[in-house]
Structure formats: structure tokens, C-alpha cells
Amino acid sequence: LKVLSRIDSILRSPRAPPLIFRPSKGPVQNYIKENGQGCGFEHLPLTIEMWADQLMALKDLHRSLRRLSLELLPWNTADPQDKRESIRVEDLQLIVDAILEELENKEKNSQTPSLQTLSAIVSHFQKLFDVNSLNGVYPRMNEVYIKLGEMTNAMRNLHELLELDSSAPPTAVVDTVGKLCDIINKNVTEQVQQLLGTQDIHSIINKLEEHECFFPPFQALIQDLLCLLEISNVDDILPAVQNLK
Secondary structure (H helix, E strand, C coil), X not given: CHHHHHHHHHHCXXXXXXXXXXXXXXXXXXXXXXXXXXXXXXXXXXXXXXXXXXXXXXXXXHHHHHHHHHHHCCCCCCCHXXXXXXCCHHHHHHHHHHHHHHHHHHHHHHHCCXXXXXXXXXHHHHHHCCCCCHHHHHXXXXXXXXXXXXXXXXXXXXXXXXXXXXCCCHHHHHHHHHHHHHHHHHHHHHHHXXXXXXXXXXXXXXXXXXXXXXXXXXXXXXXXXXXXXXXXXXXXXXXXXXXXX
């Protein structure tokens, strides 16, 4: 009877699940009342049997979760719970939390390219830049990087020299340089025309031909005079001739 009273106090405690306490009915209830006790746990053996089945199922569930954990987390082999006689819900929760954390990390890292993708990228680089072997990939990458840096600096300097906006495309730079070349060529032609005193291209040609006919004999005459007068400077020719008078 004392044992029954002790069980009754446990079952009536605030921590006890409401499932395991029910008011007794019938002859058992009358017997309890006659003995001064108000316990209602005649169905408790069935509840305890259910709990025992659940505890056994808890071990099976723990075993299944361990197999799943080894598949998803093969590096996490430590499991001190395997040697325990009883399995707690907290043990199962730890395994589930570890699996969920791993799945979340995999989802975050899903953007990481696979080995196949990386291999395709390297092969594409080899085709674009004519690299025959993997050993030549890094040197060619360095070469491309250096060339790209040189081109970038050159384009930046051209933008500044031509007073173009930094966002101007390379075609705009080429067009501007072409216009400058046209302007320079035009100015050179005008200067040649002014120098030769003619506006006609044929006249310019004639002037140049006359120069080619006149200059070689004139140059030979000057050389002969320098040798004859024993001087080395053209400016000394006239004073030397005057001294001969």
C-alpha cells in the first residue's frame, strides 16, 4: 500500500504526463477508497509496456540514424553512445542536428564548381590560348595577365592624352587617333606646299626632280673646293677665295 501511495504521489506530480493517470472506476476504485487511497493507475502496466516498446524502438532509431550519419559524415566516427545500455532522446537529437548542419553547409557551398567543371575551364583556356599541356597553363596565364596589364595601362594613357572619358570603348580611341593622323597628314602636305611654293602635286614632283638633278653636282663641286682650298668648313670657302685675289 505504501508503494502504491508512492506511485500515486509521483503520478500526481506536475512533471508526470497526463497520459498515465486516470481516475479509477468500478470495484477497484471502491477498494482504493475503502483503504483510504485515491490512486488511479490500474492501466499503468499497459502504459509501461508501451514505454518499453518505445525504448526498444528508440535503440533501433538510434542505430538507423548512426548509419545515416556515417553515410553523410564519414569523418565523424566517434559515438560514445554506442556503449550505453539506454539511449536518450538527447543522443538522437545530437545526431540529427549534426546531419542538418552538414546539409546546410552543403547547400551554402553548392556554388563551388565540381572537378568536372574545373577541368572543362582548363581545357577551354588551353584552346583559347593555344596551350598544349597542363604545365604550360600557368606560364600562359602569367603572360596573358602581363599583356592585359600593358594594354590596360596603354588604353588609360590614351584616354588621358586624347581627353576621352574613361568609359569610352576602344573603338572610340581608334577613331580619335585616326582623325589626329588625318589632321597631321593634312598639315604636313600644306607645309610642303608652302615650302615648295606650289599647290599642285605635279609641281611638287617636278620640284623634287629638279632638286635631284641639281643637288648631286652641286655637292660634288663643294667637295672639290674644300679639298682644293684645304679647308673643312663650307663657311670658309668664300674667305679663302677672296684671299686668292
